[in-house]
Amino acid sequence: MGMDSDLFCEGLVRRFGANAAVDHISLDVPAGTFFSILGPSGCGKTTLLRLLAGFDKPDEGEIHIRGQRMNDVPPNRRPVNMVFQHLALFPTMSVGDNIGYGLKRRKVTLAERRKRIARVLEQVGLPGLENRDPQELSGGQRQRVALARCLVLEPTLLLLDEPLGALDLKLREQMKVELKHLQKQFGTTFVYITHDQSEAMVMSDRVAVMRDGRFDQVAPPEELYREPATPFVAGFVGDNNRLSGALVAIRDNLAEIRLDDGALVQGRVVAGELEIGQRAELFIRPESLVLSADRVGPGLSVMEAKVRTTLFDGANSRLEAENGSRLVYARLPQDGSAPRLPPGSAIGLAWDPALARVFGAENP
Known part of the structure; x- marks a missing residue:
């Protein structure tokens, strides 16, 4: 347990019948961290959050907050608060009374409540709204x-x-920035669960990618994106092209894969024991692909494809191409350098093998 940990969990398990919704989870969250738990629906995120809040009890494992064991501490006695998707503001109370409700229950004096309510409203950018009805506020204001x-x-x-x-969507994009700012302003440790990777990547100091009750990887957002530890993380975090084939060679940590159409391509081996002849998967980001006619050189991997469509996407064009039955995506710059590519055009897509990641196929 770190000396500066606000949250430390070890070996948490929560079973429902034969299913472990939380399966031996351990984590250590330093004070002042914005820590996100990212994963698809049904992976166990909400169950884990309920364990931390005290709404449910683990079957195994320990929960410590600032060094104090919390397993048997009821929710109202834990130094924890929770914000839900549906904000659960009291519609018959003013903004100030909503904010001061917890203080009143703690028997904080009226004068002190008013002072703290005014201060926190100033901090969240809503000064002077103590007497407003929550229904008169915008969605972003109610969130704050x-x-x-x-x-x-x-x-x-x-x-x-x-x-x-x-x-x-527009308000969600705005609130991502607001939440990050407020977390740094208050210095409070945030534990945030989401299935939206853009939320986790934009706001977090560290992200745990969760699958089937376990963490696949815990790392800063940049590391998750650039150095995924498992095929699931590579496929779940950001856009990725996933190419599969037979592993034919490994040299200097570069794996050579023969795709199903016969093309030989390369990528960097990430982890695990790989054997020649086994099925392997190569992941390459759309922004790492270039048209091979624009960049020819030794060591590049090249894959033949046919243009399906090109879509305008702001600063880039999103190129969709077909390689056999497989769709491949590339991002091409909107600077006039990319040629016009009508549907059906034969192209080559190239990449630096150091930018691709290779794993053993999870389901050979």
Whole structure:
């Protein structure tokens, strides 16, 4: 357990019948960290958050908050607050009364409540709105009131259960920046669960990618993106092309794979024991692909394909191409250098093997 840990868990297990929704999870979250748990629906994220909040008890393992064991501490006695997707603001109370509700239950004096409510409203960018009705506020403002209601209690941990899920796209993008700013401003440790990789990547200091009750990888966002540890992480975090074939050689940590159409391509071996002849998977990011006519040189891997369509995507064009029955995606710059490629055009897509990642196939 780290000396500066706000949250330390070891060997957490929560079973429902024969199914382990949380399967031997361990984590160590330093104070002041924005820590996200990212994974698909049904992977165990919410169950894990409920264990941390005290709404459920683990079958095995330990939960410590600031060095204190929490397994048998009820939710209302833990230094934890929680923000839900549906904000659960009291509709019959003013903004100020919503924020001060927890303080009132703790028997904080009226004068002190008013002072702390005014201060936290200033901090979340809603000064002077104490007497407003929550229904008069925008979705983003209500989100900040819900955060203020938790942060005014000065919790050690703030648990956030997909709080942006009910917002429209533009407001969600705005609130990602707001949440990151507020977390740094308050210095509170955030534990945030989401299935949206863009939320986790933009806001977090560290991200745990969860699958089937376990963590596949825990790392800063940049490392998850550039150095995925498993095929699941490579496929789940960001866009990736996934090419499969037979492993024919490994030289200097570069694996050579014969794709099903006969092409030989290369990528860097990540981890694990690979054997010649086994099925392997190569992952390459769309932005790492270039048209082979634009860049010819020794050591590049090249794959033949036919253009399916080219879509305008802001700063880039999204090129969709077919390699046999497989769709491949590339991002080409919108600087006038990329040629016009009508559907059906034969092209070559090339990449530096150092930018590709190779794993043994999970389902040979």
